[in-house]
Amino acid sequence: MEPEGEPERERLLHTQRLKAAVHYTVGCLSQEVAEDKEIQFSKQSIAAISEITFRQCENFAKDLEMFARHGKRTIINTEDVKLLARRSNSLLRYITQKSEELALNNLEQKERKKKKSSAAKGRTTSDEQMEAGIAESEDSNMA
Amino acid sequence: MEPREERASGFRKETVNKILHLHFRDDKTKISSDALLLMAEMLKVFVREAAARGARQAQAEDLDRVDIEHVEKVLPQLLLDF
Numbered sequence: 001m002e003p004e005g006e007p008e009r010e011r012l013l014h015t016q017r018l019k020a021a022v023h024y025t026v027g028c029l030s031q032e033v034a035e036d037k038e039i040q041f042s043k044q045s046i047a048a049i050s051e052i053t054f055r056q057c058e059n060f061a062k063d064l065e066m067f068a069r070h071g072k073r074t075i076i077n078t079e080d081v082k083l084l085a086r087r088s089n090s091l092l093r094y095i096t097q098k099s100e101e102l103a104l105n106n107l108e109q110k111e112r113k114k115k116k117s118s119a120a121k122g123r124t125t126s127d128e129q130m131e132a133g134i135a136e137s138e139d140s141n142m143a
Numbered sequence: 144m145e146p147r148e149e150r151a152s153g154f155r156k157e158t159v160n161k162i163l164h165l166h167f168r169d170d171k172t173k174i175s176s177d178a179l180l181l182m183a184e185m186l187k188v189f190v191r192e193a194a195a196r197g198a199r200q201a202q203a204e205d206l207d208r209v210d211i212e213h214v215e216k217v218l219p220q221l222l223l224d225f
Contacts (some may be wrong), residue, residue, distance in 0.1 A: 087225060
């Protein structure tokens with residue numbers, strides 16, 4: 001086997017591993033639906049849903065990248081994801097709601113951190129610290 | 144589409160990140176942590192919709208097992224809705 005085949009095989013293995021991870025989660029989620037609806041899923045139907053989900057990720061990824069680029073950014077943010085969910089009203093509502101929960105969570109976390117650090121320094125919390133927390137809404141980037 | 148919070152099943156952030164990165168054209172493209180969490184939610188909804196619609200189709204045909212043809216039947220509308 002030629003050494004040039006190595007990176008190809010690495011990529012294939014990587015993709016296989018990701019597909020397996022998706023398949024596992026699809027299995028779990030389908031099991032939940034099965035219990036809800038009192039029905040069974042054949043192995044092939046779960047494999048099909050898994051395959052479809054993996055393929056749909058390609059569309060999502062490309063769209064997200066385009067949206068960010070359109071906004072002259074290299075970092076995809078939550079607004080891009082909301083754009084992705086525009087086709088169905090209920091989906092958009094759900095995603096928007098999740099996004100607001102996340103933002104609220106982030107705020108609360110920052111509040112807790114600021115309270116801890118100021119308690120450690122022996123100062124009392126003030127309103128100025130809360131404003132500083134609101135200024136930075138998006139947190140760390142994932143490469 | 145009804146969300147349910149009681150169960151723990153879902154996509155791991157790292158998995159979603161790696162899958163999306165497979166398809167980015169630009170090396171410099173990154174995704175924020177919050178956006179990743181939202182995408183994990185989105186995928187969860189997608190899978191649950193696919194499963195639920197497949198189940199509804201099988202039940203409409205008076206069957207108690209979802210087979211691949213039920214998934215195939217609901218696929219076009221699912222993709223249009225997403």
